[in-house]
Amino acid sequence: MARLLTLVLSLFLAVGLFSPQSQAAPAAATPATPTTPADAPVGTAPAHLAPPPAIGADRADTAPARPDGRKRLSPEDLVPRSPVAPLTGEPNAKAFGLGAAAAEQPCNIADFTGRTGGDLVRQIRSVDLQCVNSLFRIGRGDAAGAFRESQMTTVANAVRDAAYTYQGDNSASIAQLMLYLQAGYFVQFYNPDAVGPYGDGLKAAGRSALDAFFANPRSRDVTADNASPLTRAATLIDSIKDSARYLPVVKRLLADYDSATWNPNGMVYALTPALTVLYAGHWQADFLPAVKADPTVLDTLFTFISRNQGLHGGTYGRMVYESVNELTRFMKYPELLPGLRPYARTLAQQSTPSGPTMYQRGSVALAVNWWDTANCSYYGTCDDPARFKAANLTVKHTCSPSITLLAQALDGTQLGTACTSLNGQDAFFHAVARDSGPVKDDNNGTIEVVVFHSSLDYQVLAAVIYDINTNNGGMYLEGEPDKAGNQPRFLCYEAEWARPSFEIWNLNHEYTHYLDGRFDVYGDYEAGQVQPIDWWVEGFAEFVSHSYRKVVNDGAIAVAGRHAYRLSELFDTVYAKSSQERVYQGGYLAVRYMLERHRSDVDAVLAKYRAGDWDGARALLKTTIGTRYDADFDGWLTRCAAGACATGTPGEPQLPECAGSDLRKLDAGCVRGNVAATTGNYAHFYLLVPAGTKQIKVTTKGGTGNGDLYYNPGGWAYTDSYVTRSAGPDNAETLTVGNPPAGYVFFSLYAQQGFSGVSVTSEF
Known part of the structure; x- marks a missing residue:
C-alpha cells in the first residue's frame, strides 16, 4: 500500500512551535522561527492542507496518477491529529x-x-x-x-x-x-x-x-x-x-x-x-451520530461559505477555503453524500482552476476525487488535475542533465539561484555519505523539482495535480525506482513569509531525500519501513541541508540543551508516531553525533541500508550499539548546546572533554572547553608526553576575543619564554610539535584581547 507520512498540524496559529526545520536556497539568513506576517491569509482549521510555514519534508513511495492500481492516498491515511x-x-x-x-x-x-x-x-x-x-x-x-x-x-x-x-x-x-x-x-x-x-x-x-x-x-x-x-x-x-x-x-x-x-x-x-x-x-465515536441528528451544521457551513465569497483573494480568503474543506469532508459518509452533492457542485461552479477562487475549486475537486470520483462529471471536475497543472505550472527549466525545474512563478534569476544550490549539493552529499554509486536496482537517474509559488499554492495545487496529502512542508515522491521510466520528483514552494528575499522552502532537504534514496537506501520508502529508519532518513536530510548551506540548526541546539532524547531512543523514531521535534531536531542530533563520533558505525549501518538488510541494520543499532553510546551522547549534547554545534564544522569528529579536576591538564585526544582570560593574562596548560610520541598537536578555536598559543617544553609558556607560537588575528590557532621530549610539556593561550568560550584540544 502506498504510504504517506504526515505531520498533522493542528492549527494555523501554531507557527510558533511548529517552526520549519530547514531553509532553502539561497542561504540567506532568515528567522529560525518565522512568524506569520501581519497581512498573511488567516488560517483556519487544518484539513487535508496545512498552514504556512509547514514543518519538515516527507518522503513517500507514491507517484502521481498511479496507473498500477496501488492504493491512492486519501484522508483516511492520516493518523488522528x-x-x-x-x-x-x-x-x-x-x-x-x-x-x-x-x-x-x-x-x-x-x-x-x-x-x-x-x-x-x-x-x-x-x-x-x-x-x-x-x-x-x-x-x-x-x-x-x-x-x-x-x-x-x-x-x-x-x-x-x-x-x-x-x-x-x-x-x-x-x-x-x-x-x-x-x-x-x-x-x-x-x-x-x-x-x-x-x-x-x-x-x-x-x-x-x-x-x-x-x-x-x-x-x-x-x-x-x-x-x-x-x-x-x-x-x-x-x-x-x-x-x-x-x-x-x-x-x-x-x-x-x-x-x-x-x-x-x-x-x-x-x-x-x-x-x-x-x-x-x-475521529470521535459520537460525532457522526450528532451530525446526522442535526445536519443543519452542514447547511450553516454552506451558508457561511456562500455569503463570504467576496473574501477570496484577500487577507481572509483562506478561512473560506478551509471552510470548504470541512464541508466537503463530510462527503466521505455515504448517508450524507446525497445532501452534500448539490452544495459541492455549486461551489465548483462558483470557482475555477486559476485565479482567486482556485483554492475553493481545488478543495471540491479533491473531495470528489476521494469520495465520489465515479460522479466527477456531475461536478465538472473530472479533468481538474490536468487543468490545474496547465494553468499553474507554466515554467520549465533544465538545471542539469539530471535536474529539471517545473515552477509556478519563478523568474530567470530565481531559477538560476535554485539551480546553483541544487547542482552544488551533489559533491557535498557524496563526501558525507561516502557511497560507491547508486544502490542496486535504482533507476532514478533524473529528478523533477516542482516549485509552487507559496505554501497555500503547494497545499492546494500539489494535492489536486499529484493526488497526495500536502499537510507537510514538502514531499519527495520516489515512485518505484526499480521500474524503468519511473520519474521521481519532489514538490516544494517559495517561502512567502521571507519575501522580498527569495527562498524555496526545504529545497535542499528534499533534494537530500532524492540523493539518499538513490545512493543510501535500497528500494522505495515503503520497503525500508519494515524497521525504524526515520532517524536517518529525516535526520540526514536535516543534517545535509543545514551543513551544506552553513546554517546553524538553532532548533536542534535548543533540543540538545534540554537533553530531550537518548541516542538509543532516537534510533526507534517512527515518523507517524513521533513528534516533529523528535523526527527533525532529534534526528539531526543523532546523525550529527554518529558522524562525528562513530563514523565506522555509520558506514556499517549504511552498508546494510544500501543492501536492503533492514533487520541487519536494526541489529547493529539496537544490539551491537544499543545503549553503549547514550552516556557519551549526553555529554556531546552538553557541548553541542554550549556552542560546539554552532561553531564546529558539522560532521567533524569531536573529542571528549579532558578528564580530571585540574582544568590546566590536557591529555591525548580530548578538549578543554569554555577557556577564558582577560587582556594581558594567560590560560596555562600542561600535558604528560609518553616516551616515543611522534607528534603533539594542540588546537584552539571558537569563542570571542583574541588568544595566541605558545609552547615551551621546559616550563610554563609565556610571551618571553617559549619555543614556538601561533599568533593569528583570532582564536583559531594550531601548534604541531614533532618528536616532543618525554615528560611534561607546557602550552599557554595569551590574551592579546580578552577572550572567552575558547576550546583547546590536544592530540598525540
Whole structure:
C-alpha cells in the first residue's frame, strides 16, 4: 500500500512551535522561527492542507496518477491529529494580549510544578500569555508536576468559576488558565507515560468550564477584549475531544461571523479552532451520530461559505477555503453524500482552476476525487488535475542533465539561484555519505523539482495535480525506482513569509531525500519501513541541508540543551508516531553525533541500508550499539548546546572533554572547553608526553576575543619564554610539535584581547 507520512498540524496559529526545520536556497539568513506576517491569509482549521510555514519534508513511495492500481492516498491515511499548539506568531497579536511582537517569554517551571490548588491558579493568573505559552515545551521531567490530572482538574475548575462572572475581557486572566489547560493536553499527548492518564473526571471538569463560558452572554461580545478568551475556549473543545457536544457553539460562531466587525477586532481567530473542532470530530465515536441528528451544521457551513465569497483573494480568503474543506469532508459518509452533492457542485461552479477562487475549486475537486470520483462529471471536475497543472505550472527549466525545474512563478534569476544550490549539493552529499554509486536496482537517474509559488499554492495545487496529502512542508515522491521510466520528483514552494528575499522552502532537504534514496537506501520508502529508519532518513536530510548551506540548526541546539532524547531512543523514531521535534531536531542530533563520533558505525549501518538488510541494520543499532553510546551522547549534547554545534564544522569528529579536576591538564585526544582570560593574562596548560610520541598537536578555536598559543617544553609558556607560537588575528590557532621530549610539556593561550568560550584540544 502506498504510504504517506504526515505531520498533522493542528492549527494555523501554531507557527510558533511548529517552526520549519530547514531553509532553502539561497542561504540567506532568515528567522529560525518565522512568524506569520501581519497581512498573511488567516488560517483556519487544518484539513487535508496545512498552514504556512509547514514543518519538515516527507518522503513517500507514491507517484502521481498511479496507473498500477496501488492504493491512492486519501484522508483516511492520516493518523488522528495531536492537540493544538501554542498561541504565537498570530496576525494582529495585540488582540490576544501578546503585544506588538508575540515573542515567547519563558516561565520559571518550578513556579508551576511546585504549586497545587489555589496557589497554582494564582500563579497562572499572575503571568502573561507568553509565559504560559512557553510551557508547551516543558521537559519530560517536569511534565507531571505541572500537568498531572489533579493539576489540570484544579485549573479547569478555576476556568469554570471565572466563566460564571466573565465580563467579556481577560481581567480575570481566564485566557491564561485556558491556555495552561491547552498546554497540558499538548504535553500529555506526547508524553503520556511521564504525565499519566487523563480520565473522565478531567473531561467533566473541562465540560463544566466550557459550558459556563459559552452560556455567558458576554462570550458573544464582538470586541478585541473577547477575542483571546473566546479563541482559547473554542480551542479547548478540541483539547478535551468533545466535538459532538459543542456543535451548537460551532454553528453559532459561523452564523455570527461578520467580516466588517469580527476581522478588525481579532474575533475572526475564534473560527480557526471552531473548524478544527469539525476536523477532529471525525475521529470521535459520537460525532457522526450528532451530525446526522442535526445536519443543519452542514447547511450553516454552506451558508457561511456562500455569503463570504467576496473574501477570496484577500487577507481572509483562506478561512473560506478551509471552510470548504470541512464541508466537503463530510462527503466521505455515504448517508450524507446525497445532501452534500448539490452544495459541492455549486461551489465548483462558483470557482475555477486559476485565479482567486482556485483554492475553493481545488478543495471540491479533491473531495470528489476521494469520495465520489465515479460522479466527477456531475461536478465538472473530472479533468481538474490536468487543468490545474496547465494553468499553474507554466515554467520549465533544465538545471542539469539530471535536474529539471517545473515552477509556478519563478523568474530567470530565481531559477538560476535554485539551480546553483541544487547542482552544488551533489559533491557535498557524496563526501558525507561516502557511497560507491547508486544502490542496486535504482533507476532514478533524473529528478523533477516542482516549485509552487507559496505554501497555500503547494497545499492546494500539489494535492489536486499529484493526488497526495500536502499537510507537510514538502514531499519527495520516489515512485518505484526499480521500474524503468519511473520519474521521481519532489514538490516544494517559495517561502512567502521571507519575501522580498527569495527562498524555496526545504529545497535542499528534499533534494537530500532524492540523493539518499538513490545512493543510501535500497528500494522505495515503503520497503525500508519494515524497521525504524526515520532517524536517518529525516535526520540526514536535516543534517545535509543545514551543513551544506552553513546554517546553524538553532532548533536542534535548543533540543540538545534540554537533553530531550537518548541516542538509543532516537534510533526507534517512527515518523507517524513521533513528534516533529523528535523526527527533525532529534534526528539531526543523532546523525550529527554518529558522524562525528562513530563514523565506522555509520558506514556499517549504511552498508546494510544500501543492501536492503533492514533487520541487519536494526541489529547493529539496537544490539551491537544499543545503549553503549547514550552516556557519551549526553555529554556531546552538553557541548553541542554550549556552542560546539554552532561553531564546529558539522560532521567533524569531536573529542571528549579532558578528564580530571585540574582544568590546566590536557591529555591525548580530548578538549578543554569554555577557556577564558582577560587582556594581558594567560590560560596555562600542561600535558604528560609518553616516551616515543611522534607528534603533539594542540588546537584552539571558537569563542570571542583574541588568544595566541605558545609552547615551551621546559616550563610554563609565556610571551618571553617559549619555543614556538601561533599568533593569528583570532582564536583559531594550531601548534604541531614533532618528536616532543618525554615528560611534561607546557602550552599557554595569551590574551592579546580578552577572550572567552575558547576550546583547546590536544592530540598525540
